[in-house]
Amino acid sequence: MSSADPETDLSEDERRGLQLIRETGGIHQSDFWKELDVSSRKGSRIVDSLADQEMIEREEAVYDGHNTYYLKPTAKDLDFSLLMAGDMLSPFVGDEEVDPRSDQFTQWLMNLAYEE
Structure with missing residues (x-):
């Protein structure tokens, strides 16, 4: 059974990722995994998990000439x-x-x- 606060169910990497997105107010996914010092694959999994749980919003973006996502905290x-x-x-x-x-x-x- 899940606890009342969904953040307590996050892995340490997911918590660090969510904190990074909150502190920056928004970050491109290509910078996100570098800032967390994880592989792009692991960074993508963290983003997918946080987005699926509606803790962050993900918008398509072009950054440094590459397609990526812009990650930002949800309005709530x-x-x-x-x-x-x-x-x-x-x-x-x-x-x-x-x-x-x-x-x-x-x-x-x-x-x-x-x-x-």
Whole structure:
């Protein structure tokens, strides 16, 4: 029977691979196996396993003139808590420029202060 946290079921190489992808925010598969210091074949097996378990996303890419994959963490892996103050999302998230003297920013900061 599988444990509640699927990461505990990963091999040491899979854990290292997942950590590398998370830390880089995304890496080409051709660099991935080199960074892990494993063979390309073993690197491909690690990527297949992590992708099958939906822990990473794999997109086709061309890198240095070769077809490869770009590996990135899944969206569920991203931590947005640092952008939150209570139930308010940071006003700096988005395309518009935010005036740090605005009421919107002041309210967000006040909510942030109340969390502590």
